[in-house]
Amino acid sequence: MSAVDMPASQRPTTEAALAKPPRRPANMGQIIRWLLLFLGGIAMVMPIVYMISTSLKWPHEVYNINLIPEEPTIENYTYVLEDGRFYWWFVNSIIIATVTTISNVLFDSLVGYTLCKFKFPGRQIVFIAILSTLMIPTEMLVIPWYLMSQSLGWLDSYWGIMFPGLMTAFGTFLMKQFFESVPDDFIEAARIDGLNELQIWWTVAMPLVKPALAALAIFVFLGNWTAFLWPLIVTNSVEMYTVPVGLSGFGDEADVAWELIMTGAAISTIPTLIVFLVFQRFIIRGVVMAGLKG
C-alpha cells in the first residue's frame, strides 16, 4: 500500500517526515572524548588569549595572572608600531619568509618531480641521501652555515639568513610523494603533444599537486616566520633582525618588557593567520593526503 492509498489518519505528515530523528544519549566514551578535546582546545587557545591580554596591560600589571587587564591600554601597540625597528623586522620577516616559500615551492617540486618521474641510475641513492639530511639537527649545522656565510660575505644579509632554507629535504620528500599520485599517462600524453619536460612539469604536473604546494607553502612560510636560532646567529645589525629575533631583545639587561614582546608577537601572528586562513582547506587536504603531521 502506497502512502497515497493510506487513510488520511495514517499518512505521514510533512512535519513528521521533516522532524529530526531523536538524538541518542551520549555514552561515557563520547563524553570523555569531548572533554579531552575541550581541554585540548583550551590549552591551544590560552597562550594566544594570554598574549593578547598581556599586550593590553601596563608594565606593572604584567606579572598579575589575570586574563582581563585592570586598566586596558593600547599604549604598547602605539609604541611598537611607532618604533621604526619593529617595522624593519616585520619587513625583513616578510621578505625572508616569502622568498624562501617561493624558492621551496619551485625547487622542492622540481627535484621531487625529477626523482619521481625520471628513471636514471642512482635515483634511489640520491633520494635516500636527501632524506638522510633530515636526521641532522639544525644545531649541528649552524657552525658550517656560519663559516660558509662568512667566507661568502653573506653575514648580516638576506642571503645569509635565507640560504639554508631555500630548499629543504622535507619539501622534496613531500613533493615527490605527491607526484607519485600523478599518473604517468598525463606526462606521456603531454610528451606526445609536443611539450618539453619543463613545460610538462609546469603545465601538467604542478596544477595537479596544488594541495601539496599549498601545504608546503604554509609549512615553509610558518617555519621561516618563526625561525629564531639561525637568524639570531647570522645577523648583527638591529636593522637585519627578523621579528622573533627583534622581539627577544625588547627590554634591557635588568628587565624584560613582556608587554612589548607580547604586543609584537600579537602583531606578527597576523600574516601567519592570513596565510593559514587563505590556504587552510589546502593544508588540511594536503596533510591528510601526505599522512604527515603539521
Add this chain to the structure above:
Amino acid sequence: MAELSLHQLTKAYGKTEVLHGINLGVADGEFVVFVGPSGCGKSTTLRMIAGLEEVTSGEIHIGGTVVNNLEPKERNIAMVFQNYAIYPHMTVRKNIGFGLRSSGLPKADKEARIDEVAALLGMTDLLARKPSQLSGGQRQRVAIGRAMVRDPSVFLFDEPLSNLDAQLRTQMRLEIKKLHQRVGTTIIFVTHDQVEAMTMADRIVIMDGGHIQQVGTPEEVYRRPANAFVAGFIGAPSMNMLAAEAGPDGVRTNAGGSIAMPLGADFGKRAVTLGVRPDDLQLTDGEGLVAGTVAVCEPLGPETLVHIDTAGGEVVAKADGRHPPKVGDTVRLIAAQEDLHLFDADSGVALSWGPRT
C-alpha cells in the same frame, strides 16, 4: 596519413626479452588492431611506435622515415590512453587544444580547429566544462578529440574502451569505427578484447608471448586460425579442443568419436588437436563426434550455451534458445567436416582448416 612498418622489432628489459623480432606492415589509412592476453607485448609495441619506450633493436618506419631516434612529438602521431589522460584542471576546450600548443598556429586558427573537432565529436556544448563534469563516454571523446586536433599521421589507441561499461563500450566502438571511415587516418588500436578486435579491425594482429601469432582480416583469423592459440583466443565462447588421432581418412578423438575427413594419402598418422567452435556443433540422435552429459546451461535469449561433460573434457555447444537440453541429459554432438580444424598436438600449428570461408 602514413603507412607504418616494423622490421625485426625487439624489446628487452635488462636481459629479459619481451618482444622477439616483430615484423609488420600497416597500409596508409588501415585500421589495425593488436590483440592478445595480458603481457603479450601489444602495449609495449604500441609504446615503442609512440616513442615512449626505447627500441632495443629493429626499425620503426612511419611514412617511410625511420623514427627510432625521434622524440614522440617529432613522429606526428597521437595517442589515446586507457585512462583517457585528459587533464582534470583544464576545460574540454583547453584539453582538446592542448595538442596545438606547440603547433605555431595563430590563436584564431587553433580555436577554429578546436571548434571543428568538437563539432565532429558532438561536443560543442561541452567545451566549457571540466572533465569532472563529464560522463565516461564524454571523457573518452575528449581524449579522442585531443588526438584528432593535431591531424596526425597515425592514431594510437591503448585499450581506450576498457574503462567503460559494456553498453558504452559498444557505442564508442561504433563511433570510433565511423570516425575512422570519415577521417581515414591510419589507426593502431590495442585491446585484449577479441570482440573489439573482430568488430573494428581491417586487419587483426594476434600476439602472444612477444610474438605475432597471426595477421589477417577478422574473417581469416576466425575461419583459418594459424595455430591453436589463435583458434582459442578468437571467438566467444572459445573453440573446443579435443585430443585426437588423425590419419589419411579421418580423425578419431581419444574419447571415442570419429569423423571421416579426406586429409590425403600423404597425411601420416599422428596425434592432433581437433578444434570445433561451439556454433558449429549440432545435437544429433545418431553417432556423434562427442557424447556427454549436460552439466550447465547458460540461456542467452536466442540461444543457450550448453556445457557438456565428455570423456575428453568439457565441451561447449550452442543450442536453440527455445528448446535447450536440460541439465543431466545425455547428448551427442556432431559437426560438419568443413567446420573442423586440426592442429599439431605438440606445436599447435594448424594442419587443416575446413574449406568454408
